[in-house]
Amino acid sequence: MSCYHARLLEAVDIDPDARVLDIGCGTGQTTRAAARAASGGDALGVDISAPMLERARRLTNLEGLANARFECGDAQVHPLPAERFTIGLSRFGTMFFADPSAAFANIARALRPDARFVQLVWQDGSRQEWRAAVQLALTDELGAPSIPAADSAFSLADPAKVHAILSGAGFVDVQLAEVCEPVYYGADGASALHAIRSLRITSEPLRDLGRVSQFSGAHAGVNDCTGQQDAAEVGQGVFVVAGRDAAPLLEPVEAALDGVS
Numbered sequence: 001m002s003c004y005h006a007r008l009l010e011a012v013d014i015d016p017d018a019r020v021l022d023i024g025c026g027t028g029q030t031t032r033a034a035a036r037a038a039s040g041g042d043a044l045g046v047d048i049s050a051p052m053l054e055r056a057r058r059l060t061n062l063e064g065l066a067n068a069r070f071e072c073g074d075a076q077v078h079p080l081p082a083e084r085f086t087i088g089l090s091r092f093g094t095m096f097f098a099d100p101s102a103a104f105a106n107i108a109r110a111l112r113p114d115a116r117f118v119q120l121v122w123q124d125g126s127r128q129e130w131r132a133a134v135q136l137a138l139t140d141e142l143g144a145p146s147i148p149a150a151d152s153a154f155s156l157a158d159p160a161k162v163h164a165i166l167s168g169a170g171f172v173d174v175q176l177a178e179v180c181e182p183v184y185y186g187a188d189g190a191s192a193l194h195a196i197r198s199l200r201i202t203s204e205p206l207r208d209l210g211r212v213s214q215f216s217g218a219h220a221g222v223n224d225c226t227g228q229q230d231a232a233e234v235g236q237g238v239f240v241v242a243g244r245d246a247a248p249l250l251e252p253v254e255a256a257l258d259g260v261s
């Protein structure tokens with residue numbers, strides 16, 4: 001995620017006094033980065049996973065970051081303070097809502113009227129090299145596994161749907177900007193395999209077939225796409241930028257995407 005991470009931070013363009021809300025923050029890498037940039041402000045990470053937040057808090061304490069904190073909750077209903085945050089962001093944390101309209105309305109309420117919201121989501125699964133690589137590895141191992149049809153990782157891949165959901169939730173000036181970057185799964189084959197196995201598109205077919213151990217044969221394939229710039233799988237993401245008022249929003253994103261083919 002490091003390439004996407006850098007792009008996202010450039011696009012979000014956090015000022016020192018920002019109050020940042022990070023949705024689906026996971027283990028808090030983006031929340032900590034936001035807190036560092038907002039040295040006179042603060043950052044709140046929200047995630048539904050308590051174990052991830054435990055790790056996020058541990059890493060934050062280790063770093064001694066006093067202005068980053070975390071709350072465990074479902075972004076669809078979590079009671080966020082009204083109009084507190086000047087920047088909302090999310091790195092691949094907004095695609096998993098059962099009720100996206102409720103979630104984005106809840107997020108919009110927490111943002112100040114002049115706030116900006118920048119989220120990074122995946123484009124359609126058919127455009128992802130990394131997804132094809134996983135499918136190929138599974139097929140080699142198991143025949144023709146069925147990858148979950150409605151993979152929620154791609155639930156915000158349709159621009160028209162994104163426009164409709166965000167506008168309905170109270171956002172204005174919704175804009176999208178494409179970004180393609182390599183996706184690395186780990187520093188070595190073992191950690192890459194661990195990461196790959198945790199993906200839903202991998203774990204579900206393997207679980208259904210009861211053949212988790214057999215997937216180790218895909219290790220070689222995973223090795224091929226780790227730690228090597230040339231062999232990295234490419235992901236196609238998109239920045240979705242929206243505001244609470246009609247101010248121009250896309251300039252920092254366009255600057256961040258300079259040089260991206």
Ligand SMILES: C[S@@+](CC[C@H](N)C(=O)[O-])C[C@H]1O[C@@H](n2cnc3c(N)ncnc32)[C@H](O)[C@@H]1O
Pocket residue numbers: 023024025026027028029030046047048049052073074075076090091092093094096097
């Ligand atoms: C793909 S991970 C991204 C994590 C993090 N943003 C990152 O880039 O490392 C998606 C995250 O969204 C969280 N999530 C899923 N549904 C959620 C919800 N309804 N409310 C809050 N967080 C949610 C998951 O627990 C997970 O940590």
